[in-house]
Amino acid sequence: MKxxxxxxxxxxxxxxxxxxKILGVFPIHAKSHYFLGSSLMRxxxxxxxxxxxxxxxxxxxxxxxxxxxxxxxxxxxTQDGVAYDLFQIVDQNFVIYNLxxxxxxxxxxxxxxxxxxxxxxxxxxxxxxxxxxxxxVNDGLKVLAHQFQAPLVLFSTCGSNAxxxxxxxxxxxxxxxxxxxxxxxxxxxxxxLRNSIIYTYxxxxxxxxxxxxxxxIVKKYFPDAPDLDVLLYNASLVLxxxxxxxxxxxxxxxxxxxxxxxxxxxxxKLPQDLQKYLDEAKNGVIYFSMGSGLQSTNLxxxxxxxxxxxxxxxxQNVLWKWESDVLPGQPANVKLGKWLPQQDILAHPxxxxxxxxxxxxxxxxxxxxxxxxxxxxxxxxxxxxxxxxAANGLGRCIPYSQLDETKFEEALNDVLNNQRYRDNMxxxxxxxxxxxxxxxxxxxxxxxxxxxxxGAPHLKVAGLELPWYQYLALDVVLFIVxxxxxxxxxxxxxxxxxxxxxxxxxxxxxxxx
Ligand SMILES: *[C@@H]1O[C@H](CO)[C@@H](O)[C@H](O)[C@H]1NC(C)=O
Numbered sequence: 001m002k003x004x005x006x007x008x009x010x011x012x013x014x015x016x017x018x019x020x021k022i023l024g025v026f027p028i029h030a031k032s033h034y035f036l037g038s039s040l041m042r043x044x045x046x047x048x049x050x051x052x053x054x055x056x057x058x059x060x061x062x063x064x065x066x067x068x069x070x071x072x073x074x075x076x077x078t079q080d081g082v083a084y085d086l087f088q089i090v091d092q093n094f095v096i097y098n099l100x101x102x103x104x105x106x107x108x109x110x111x112x113x114x115x116x117x118x119x120x121x122x123x124x125x126x127x128x129x130x131x132x133x134x135x136x137v138n139d140g141l142k143v144l145a146h147q148f149q150a151p152l153v154l155f156s157t158c159g160s161n162a163x164x165x166x167x168x169x170x171x172x173x174x175x176x177x178x179x180x181x182x183x184x185x186x187x188x189x190x191x192x193l194r195n196s197i198i199y200t201y202x203x204x205x206x207x208x209x210x211x212x213x214x215x216x217i218v219k220k221y222f223p224d225a226p227d228l229d230v231l232l233y234n235a236s237l238v239l240x241x242x243x244x245x246x247x248x249x250x251x252x253x254x255x256x257x258x259x260x261x262x263x264x265x266x267x268x269k270l271p272q273d274l275q276k277y278l279d280e281a282k283n284g285v286i287y288f289s290m291g292s293g294l295q296s297t298n299l300x301x302x303x304x305x306x307x308x309x310x311x312x313x314x315x316q317n318v319l320w321k322w323e324s325d326v327l328p329g330q331p332a333n334v335k336l337g338k339w340l341p342q343q344d345i346l347a348h349p350x351x352x353x354x355x356x357x358x359x360x361x362x363x364x365x366x367x368x369x370x371x372x373x374x375x376x377x378x379x380x381x382x383x384x385x386x387x388x389x390a391a392n393g394l395g396r397c398i399p400y401s402q403l404d405e406t407k408f409e410e411a412l413n414d415v416l417n418n419q420r421y422r423d424n425m426x427x428x429x430x431x432x433x434x435x436x437x438x439x440x441x442x443x444x445x446x447x448x449x450x451x452x453x454x455g456a457p458h459l460k461v462a463g464l465e466l467p468w469y470q471y472l473a474l475d476v477v478l479f480i481v482x483x484x485x486x487x488x489x490x491x492x493x494x495x496x497x498x499x500x501x502x503x504x505x506x507x508x509x510x511x512x513x
Contacts, residue, residue, distance in 0.1 A: 019048040020451050023148065025133040025141055027112040029056040029078045031292035032361055036157045036241060037134055039263040042068065043440045044447070052128070054118065071121060075111045094198045097380075098205045105137025106213050112141055113221040122147055129451050135164050135238070140214035142231040143222055151236040151455040153447060158360055158381045159242030159260070160250060162202050167232055169464035169471075170253045174199040177250050178384065185391075233464055236455045239443055245432035246364050248388065255459035257446050261432055262439035263361065264368055267347035274345070277335060281317045284352035286416075287345050287371075289321035291359045294378060297323045305329065306405035310412060316352055319345065346371050353415045358386030358397070367394070370429040372421035374412055376400050393424040 026037030045066030145152035243260030373395035375386030
């Protein structure tokens, strides 16, 4: 296989469109993150690149027609049984959220840089044309691109945000670009105030706490490496898992590229029993999944029973991703599946609604197939995705903490019976399908572009080099204010002097008279 790829690479090289040796760094031990990272790397392997993926899961079905190598980073964090009950971190405020992210990010960075497999790779003398890394509270890992002397491509699983925007100089004024974890209507003064406070707090947290801690970890393993301050701002390209069909319109500097939807695959044939089940459901089917991170089985009993009471009153069937064999009090119209092919199910015309946790992937898939949603967001970007989707009329949203039988019943019936949601979904879906290239083609093009242009420094905006007060033109404003002040003050002084002279003259006139 390796030889074949080498021969192919040489052949393609001769023709001028080189395939690259790519190192992917995806050390976050969360299935949805891994799924996106591995989808990207699989896609690139299928496009002829030679990919190596640092990750914690390992690819069960590596692409057959491509060179795909896993380097698996096992650690105490990846042990089976260390399953967090994510329903517990609902509704955290932004201070705790930042502390949690700092802790998680520092742990991941420390484990990854110190990992024997990573050290082995570094010492092997192997070279890469480009390093693609997930941007997710792991900034210290950018040192790997430096060590391999390869351009750095960042991949943001949750679109553009305050962690990535400043690193490439992408404008994101808090007056209208929402910070994470916040529901935001840009015209409302208090929303803008809250957004600005959370934005500023995040900025201070990164610069006073998180980056110094990351820098320490970097220096521990690579004492000769440049300071993190240098590495942070040296990314050549940022691939964003977002798109105008699912995210609001916000600025993009030239080296940011939206590839949201790249993980979508043309629908495959469903397993026979599911196909039959979906085909034969007279009144349609509601698909229900809380994603790969949250376990539906962890739902507290009273919330679960509330959902079941509502389901039992429906004429539609419910297909529920439920991670156990038994569901106490399971109504006759509810079917369970421990693992379900979500995209292929959503593609079925008999799906009437999707009850989701509001994860970005689920949202992208529901828009792609134009299925209205009822979102029950629990934490992090789910809340913000779900509220945004509801505000755009793509369905309804009930934050997990507010979930009860009455609210759930009302919202679900609304989503099922109000044509508005499906119409809006169809419009969005059209936007998602209306693209010049497939998102994976875009990713491939830009990665090759960055390699062809040795890191493509010409894509970087000059704003990146400016200190914050220059970026915000505060020095210019201050200068102009000072000039205006000096001019006015000079006038004032001049007028005073003139008055004084006049007064003196008139006084002397009076005296003379
Ligand atoms: C910054 O990126 C460029 C382009 O990939 C690379 O040549 C340079 O070595 C990088 N700088 C550092 C400090 O790693």
